[in-house]
Amino acid sequence: MNPFSALGLDPAICRAIEELGFENPTDIQLKAIPLFLSQASDLIALAQTGTGKTAAFGLPILQNIEPDVRTTQALIISPTRELCMQIASDLKKFSKHLPPVGIVAVYGGSSITAQIREIRHSSQIIVATPGRLIDLIERKVIKLQDVSTVVLDEADEMLNMGFREDMERILAETPEEKITGLFSATMSPDIRRIAATYLKDPVEVTIGKKNTAQQNISHQYSVVQAKDKYTALKRIIDFHEDFYGIVFCTTKAETQELSDHLVRDGYSADCLHGDLAQAQRDKVMHRFRHKAIKALLATDVAARGIDVKNISHIIHYHLPDDIENYTHRSGRTARAGQKGVSIALLHIREAYKLHQIEKLAGVKFERYLIPNGEQVIQARIKNFIEAFKADSDDDAKLKRFKNEWIWPLMELDKEVIVQKLIESELKRMGINYTDAPDINVDETARGSAGRGEKSRGGSWEGGKPGKGGRSGKSGGSGKMVRLFINVGKKDGLKYDEIREMIYKHTKVSGRAVKDIEMKGVYSFFIADHDSADQMRKIKNASFNGRPLRIDLASEQKEGKYNS
Numbered sequence: 001m002n003p004f005s006a007l008g009l010d011p012a013i014c015r016a017i018e019e020l021g022f023e024n025p026t027d028i029q030l031k032a033i034p035l036f037l038s039q040a041s042d043l044i045a046l047a048q049t050g051t052g053k054t055a056a057f058g059l060p061i062l063q064n065i066e067p068d069v070r071t072t073q074a075l076i077i078s079p080t081r082e083l084c085m086q087i088a089s090d091l092k093k094f095s096k097h098l099p100p101v102g103i104v105a106v107y108g109g110s111s112i113t114a115q116i117r118e119i120r121h122s123s124q125i126i127v128a129t130p131g132r133l134i135d136l137i138e139r140k141v142i143k144l145q146d147v148s149t150v151v152l153d154e155a156d157e158m159l160n161m162g163f164r165e166d167m168e169r170i171l172a173e174t175p176e177e178k179i180t181g182l183f184s185a186t187m188s189p190d191i192r193r194i195a196a197t198y199l200k201d202p203v204e205v206t207i208g209k210k211n212t213a214q215q216n217i218s219h220q221y222s223v224v225q226a227k228d229k230y231t232a233l234k235r236i237i238d239f240h241e242d243f244y245g246i247v248f249c250t251t252k253a254e255t256q257e258l259s260d261h262l263v264r265d266g267y268s269a270d271c272l273h274g275d276l277a278q279a280q281r282d283k284v285m286h287r288f289r290h291k292a293i294k295a296l297l298a299t300d301v302a303a304r305g306i307d308v309k310n311i312s313h314i315i316h317y318h319l320p321d322d323i324e325n326y327t328h329r330s331g332r333t334a335r336a337g338q339k340g341v342s343i344a345l346l347h348i349r350e351a352y353k354l355h356q357i358e359k360l361a362g363v364k365f366e367r368y369l370i371p372n373g374e375q376v377i378q379a380r381i382k383n384f385i386e387a388f389k390a391d392s393d394d395d396a397k398l399k400r401f402k403n404e405w406i407w408p409l410m411e412l413d414k415e416v417i418v419q420k421l422i423e424s425e426l427k428r429m430g431i432n433y434t435d436a437p438d439i440n441v442d443e444t445a446r447g448s449a450g451r452g453e454k455s456r457g458g459s460w461e462g463g464k465p466g467k468g469g470r471s472g473k474s475g476g477s478g479k480m481v482r483l484f485i486n487v488g489k490k491d492g493l494k495y496d497e498i499r500e501m502i503y504k505h506t507k508v509s510g511r512a513v514k515d516i517e518m519k520g521v522y523s524f525f526i527a528d529h530d531s532a533d534q535m536r537k538i539k540n541a542s543f544n545g546r547p548l549r550i551d552l553a554s555e556q557k558e559g560k561y562n563s
């Protein structure tokens with residue numbers, strides 16, 4: 001018997017989730033589904049994000065909907081627009097083989113008239129943020145008298161965001177006779193109070209340990225000087241070739257500043273913060289989901305509810321002031337049983353907070369040593385060689401190449417080919433670590449501010465960086481030079497477009513073009529010596545009717561955003 005059928009779920013629902021690749025119920029689903037289906041009692045579920053809680057309440061809610069009753073029968077309240085949209089979209093997928101169910105997501109920051117139209121059309125299940133829900137209740141568009149199931153999702157987040165009164169007011173509007181499910185990642189006295197006031201003899205389930213961040217996340221920290229944090233961030237991204245992560249910042253300005261600098265340095269990055277219009281947010285999230293952005297710089301509020309699969313890293317550019325946010329941040333990785341890494345980038349004076357987090361979030365931190373330049377290069381070249389060797393070497397490929405391409409190379413010694421191959425890969429990577437020393441701060445230098453614990457070494461994939469000490473110089477490709485190109489702001493170009501243009505006409509990777517400073521009709525940028533030489537050979541290229549020119553400007557200046 002299908003394990004979901006065994007829980008009492010309808011075959012049409014089982015078929016839909018089977019198509020989504022769900023084979024076995026998660027722990028929270030095992031506990032919540034039978035309870036919600038039978039409407040036996042209220043439920044408090046302490047469950048982290050990524051445990052499958054949406055299906056835990058969503059599947060039984062869908063099954064209990066009376067298709068012929070048009071009024072609202074289930075209400076799911078969640079803290080953010082993103083989470084609302086995510087839940088509504090999941091419910092639609094789960095109900096694919098059921099008779100049509102009216103599922104509407106309502107949230108602020110979007111046209112209320114369009115939402116009113118949708119609600120009037122069919123709204124058997126409403127997924128809402130508290131503020132917009134109250135607005136619609138006051139306008140008498142949403143009526144809750146027939147609601148039989150209420151879910152408070154990420155209840156702790158809603159309290160953190162100041163929705164306490166709204167939540168209480170909404171709960172007071174719902175009928176006495178109903179089932180309530182309260183889902184929260186953490187259990188605080190405030191959550192207890194809400195539960196005691198609005199839930200009746202709830203069954204309480206805990207998935208994983210109370211107040212703990214997920215177990216399949218590796219929690220790590222690094223200690224560097226404050227001025228080296230940006231360098232550390234870039235090295236982490238460079239070292240982990242498959243880096244796909246969220247970098248948490250304290251302020252909107254910081255997300256913007258870091259994202260601008262990363263883009264200027266050739267990384268695919270963008271930021272998410274409260275000042276962005278919804279359309280911009282959606283665009284950023286779309287690009288992030290499709291991996292057009294490798295590093296998403298976000299504030300805590302903006303990143304709430306993000307459910308993106310396969311996030312490899314969570315970086316805390318600063319630790320959160322509110323410790324509970326640590327759990328929420330790190331829960332954005334290791335979704336659906338996968339593994340993930342959370343790295344806190346600390347400077348010496350921030351290190352004391354680790355104690356509190358370890359105690360309150362129930363995690364154990366391991367030290368992560370920021371790789372030096374040589375380690376980055378080694379790890380990347382090692383990956384390249386492995387991928388190169390794994391690639392099939394069938395004759396058919398060779399036959400497609402013209403003899404005049406093959407023979408000149410055949411004349412070269414094997415060693416020369418190897419050397420040139422690696423050199424060209426280094427250039428393609430565009431990573432220059434000419435002067436990239438060890439930036440880890442010695443643990444003992446943390447003195448009383450530190451945790452008084454010895455380094456246990458980072459958890460490294462690929463070449464292990466050594467502990468402490470200054471590293472040697474890297475195998476980069478020469479010193480950096482400052483270049484001039486005769487296109488700029490007035491040409492309406494973006495940083496990436498300048499990179500593309502350079503690549504198109506010189507075949508030098510966009511990653512080699514760093515620190516672009518756009519002026520009126522010209523720009524400056526930094527590149528390594530070899531790439532610069534190649535770029536300066538540009539000819540027969542023009543833009544806006546001007547022949548393109550790339551020339552030496554001056555030597556690179558030292559600055560806040562070095563490599």
Ligand code: AMP
Pocket residue numbers: 021022023024025026029048049050051052053054055307335336
């Ligand atoms: P949630 O905790 O609801 O945000 O779910 C996290 C992720 O796990 C989502 O991408 C779900 O599609 C996925 N998921 C939920 N339940 C299961 C299951 N039983 N088997 C496999 N994946 C699941």
